[in-house]
Amino acid sequence: MMDLREDALALMDYLGIRPKKRLGQNFLISKEAIKKICDTADISSEDVVIEMGAGLGFLSEELVRRNPRKLILVEVDRKICSYLERKFEGKAEVLCMDMMSLLPSKEFSKIVSVPPYNISSRLVSSLLKSDFRKAVLVLQKEFVGKLKARPGTRKYTWISVLSQVVFHIEIAGYISRFNFIPTPKVDSLIISLVPKGISxxxxxxxxxxxxxxxxxxxxxxxxxxxxxxxxxxxxxxxxxxxxxxxxxxxxxxxxxxxxxxxxxxxxxxxxxxxx
Missing domain, CATH: 1.10.8 (Helicase, Ruva Protein; domain 3)
Known part of the structure; x- marks a missing residue:
């Protein structure tokens, strides 16, 4: 399996950090998943791309290689922010802030995010009000089940209705829980959200x-x-x-x-x- 486990452990040791439970930090370490996320985002040289929750910067590196017109990295952990600013100087703008305080105020065309599981509902709710062309998210498998739930089922809720009316929702891939550090208790799915243009x-x-x-x-x-x-x-x-x-x-x-x-x-x- 092509993963970045050793790189992640070495980087965390270098920065003197450990994943913070209160921030919901689970770092993606699968090269294959990172490539799939970026392929799904289909980034062009005209795109302004925002990565919400940049973490250790592994996904950010691949986004830089895709050569968007502008790349914005959002990260709330100050130690990680300082590292990202040094690493991506001249390649990306780094915003050290809570990603949820950004939406829907920043202009961008593509959104890429591996968000903490505990903000999934808030994030999707905020995206309902945002102007963008495509969002590619890594979300808990069970939560994606809610987004795509059918009427009359147990999982069918208000967010199922709103998401299905406002977005075209596609599942692009599966990510095992063992592709994260630390290992969460759930598996994840890569999904794309494309707005239907409803006012x-x-x-x-x-x-x-x-x-x-x-x-x-x-x-x-x-x-x-x-x-x-x-x-x-x-x-x-x-x-x-x-x-x-x-x-x-x-x-x-x-x-x-x-x-x-x-x-x-x-x-x-x-x-x-x-x-």
């Missing part, structure tokens, strides 16, 4: 519809929202397809949801969506 206004309305519906997921949607389509109105929220949720959002509009359900704004708390 921000529609996405915001859709979010209100979906969160209201999933607050009472087993009730008929017609009892929760003002639905004119009788066929849809008789369905339970958990059985509605993403396209049906989009149809609802387009038909009733965000202003009606706001007026009719202003007393239910607590439904939106706990998500990472800020309207």
């Amino acid at each position: 921000r206004d529609i996405i915001e309305t859709l979010f209100r519809v979906v969160m209201t519906a999933f607050s009472k997921r087993r009730r008929k949607i017609g009892k929760i929202l003002p639905i004119k389509n009788r066929r849809i109105a008789e369905k339970r929220s958990i059985n509605l397809s993403p396209d049906e949720f989009l149809e609802i959002a387009l038909s009733i509009g965000g202003d009606k949801i706001e007026r009719s359900y202003s007393n239910k704004k607590d439904v939106y708390r706990g998500s990472s969506w800020h309207l």
Whole structure:
């Protein structure tokens, strides 16, 4: 197996660091996976690429070799940041900050990330509001199952609906847990997210519809929202397809949801969506 295990251990020893559990640090050490991630990103000389959570810089090195117009590396660990600034001086811009505080404020065309597992939901939620052409992420296998879940299944949630409406979602590859240091308890998948071009206004309305519906997921949607389509109105929220949720959002509009359900704004708390 072609991996970077010895390189990673030597570099961590040189920098005097150990993976921090509070930061969710699991460093990818598979050359094959790194190549697959970059191949999936399909980087051109016109792309502005942001790597969110650059870690030890192994993926960053391959991104540099792909010769994007600009490469931005984001890393929150200050010791690692200092190392990345030295290593990639003149080749990439290094931002020492929490990746979640960056979205959706920076302009870029491609996103590449091996994020901590514990921010997967927040990250995908933020990407729903961001302008980019393609994102390639390494996410926990079980979480990807939620993104691609079908109506009526246990894994089908609000993030399933929003992700499937807003993005084309493709699974590009599998990464075993043994390709990380330290070894996590879960396996991962490489996925690509390509926006379908749905407007921000529609996405915001859709979010209100979906969160209201999933607050009472087993009730008929017609009892929760003002639905004119009788066929849809008789369905339970958990059985509605993403396209049906989009149809609802387009038909009733965000202003009606706001007026009719202003007393239910607590439904939106706990998500990472800020309207």
